[in-house]
Amino acid sequence: MDKGGEFAAPGSEVASAANVAAGVGRFIDPKPLVERSRNWPRYFGPAVSLLLLAAALYQLRDLKLGDLTSLLPTSPLFWIVFVVSYFQAPFTDWIMFRRLWGLPFSGMGALLRKFVSNEILLGYLGEVYFYAWAKRHVNTVASPFGAIKDVTILSALTGNISTIVMVILAAPMIGQLNLGISSNTFAWSIAFVLGTSVAFLVLRRTLFTLPSRDLWFIANVHFLRIISYALLSGLLWHLILPGVAFAYWLLLATMRQLLSRLPFMPNKDVIFVSLATFFVGRDTEIVHAMALLASLTVAAHLVVGLTFGLSGLIRERNS
Numbered sequence: 602m603d604k605g606g607e608f609a610a611p612g613s614e615v616a617s618a619a620n621v622a623a624g625v626g627r628f629i630d631p632k633p634l635v636e637r638s639r640n641w642p643r644y645f646g647p648a649v650s651l652l653l654l655a656a657a658l659y660q661l662r663d664l665k666l667g668d669l670t671s672l673l674p675t676s677p678l679f680w681i682v683f684v685v686s687y688f689q690a691p692f693t694d695w696i697m698f699r700r701l702w703g704l705p706f707s708g709m710g711a712l713l714r715k716f717v718s719n720e721i722l723l724g725y726l727g728e729v730y731f732y733a734w735a736k737r738h739v740n741t742v743a744s745p746f747g748a749i750k751d752v753t754i755l756s757a758l759t760g761n762i763s764t765i766v767m768v769i770l771a772a773p774m775i776g777q778l779n780l781g782i783s784s785n786t787f788a789w790s791i792a793f794v795l796g797t798s799v800a801f802l803v804l805r806r807t808l809f810t811l812p813s814r815d816l817w818f819i820a821n822v823h824f825l826r827i828i829s830y831a832l833l834s835g836l837l838w839h840l841i842l843p844g845v846a847f848a849y850w851l852l853l854a855t856m857r858q859l860l861s862r863l864p865f866m867p868n869k870d871v872i873f874v875s876l877a878t879f880f881v882g883r884d885t886e887i888v889h890a891m892a893l894l895a896s897l898t899v900a901a902h903l904v905v906g907l908t909f910g911l912s913g914l915i916r917e918r919n920s
Contacts, residue, residue, distance in 0.1 A: 673893075679840040686833040687901050691716045693826045694752070697819050701748045701811070702739050710909060711738070717906045728753055747810030752819055754801060754808055759823035760862055761798040765791070767859040790863040831855045841890045853877050 674680075691712040698704040698712075711734045715727035728749055735745035768791055801808065809816060835851035842850075857873050877887045 674841060676840055679837065682833060682836050682840065683897060686830070686837060687898070689826065689829060689833065693822055697752055697822050698748070700818060701815060702735075702745070704739070708738075711735075713905055714909045717902055717909070721902050721906060725753070751809050751811045751816060755816065755819050756823055758798060758801045759820055759827065761794050761801075763824070763827050764794050764859060764862040765798070767855060768863075771856060771859060787863075793864050794862070827858070831858055834858075837894065838890065841893065842886055 691709060694712045694715070695704060695706070695709055698708065711731060714734075715731040718727035718730055719725060732746055732749050735749070739745055811819075831851065831854045834854035834857070835847060838850035838854065839845065839847045853873075853876060856876055860873055
């Protein structure tokens with residue numbers, strides 16, 4: 602997922618997922634650590650809330666409210682779609698953990714902290730926070746690490762599979778547009794995505810903890826998340842620039858997802874603007890629309906970060 606409306610760091614999702622699976626598991630789940638440091642989840646939650654609050658306040662300095670208000674759409678439908686798009690990721694997380702743990706809807710607060718922590722603090726720090734939260738609040742699960750690990754790895758795996766499918770479908774178009782993408786860089790990006798996917802599948806019996814029926818359910822939810830994100834992004838573009846057909850925006854939203862998931866690809870925003878200009882031919886308006894969505898996303902992160910950072914600190918103090 603883009604961070605603040607920008608592309609994620611190359612290969613970060615795949616590499617971080619592998620770290621969660623191989624690295625974090627060795628330091629969090631084993632009994633010796635838990636026995637020596639039983640209270641670490643109690644202190645980790647407030648620490649993340651404090652960091653979330655500090656990061657939200659820090660990013661306020663980069664938010665240009667004047668530029669944002671001049672671009673704001675007036676259509677109620679735009680705001681409905683934007684809110685649905687923003688909360689899509691934590692809500693689909695809740696669907697998965699509802700099945701795995703019977704998580705009540707009140708757990709959405711922790712999932713929102715997880716989501717914003719990943720976006721404005723550090724990638725996959727949210728998973729560690731959510732693990733600490735689950736250790737304290739989910740009494741029906743002895744060790745939540747396995748479920749969080751499997752959900753994280755499947756997120757990377759389904760993203761890789763979607764990327765490979767999109768590359769196959771878009772390869773002729775990318776080759777004809779002459780976007781300045783090095784063929785070697787493109788090939789290495791595809792090889793990296795394909796290689797990590799094969800590694801996940803080969804090591805699936807070692808990596809995954811949950812039963813296969815739960816793994817298939819989680820994978821299907823991740824695929825639906827990817828598809829719905831492309832649809833919602835295309836609809837947002839269409840609502841900002843309604844003179845362009847929705848089909849073009851859907852294609853561009855899909856291409857942006859593809860570019861965001863390919864590692865080793867420099868200047869992804871420039872490539873995307875070139876693609877959008879080729880299909881739409883309105884480069885100035887496209888840049889303004891990108892700035893609008895980026896600013897709105899940062900503003901939403903700030904509101905959620907401030908709200909849940911403060912509420913987390915207050916709740917921990919009272920308890």
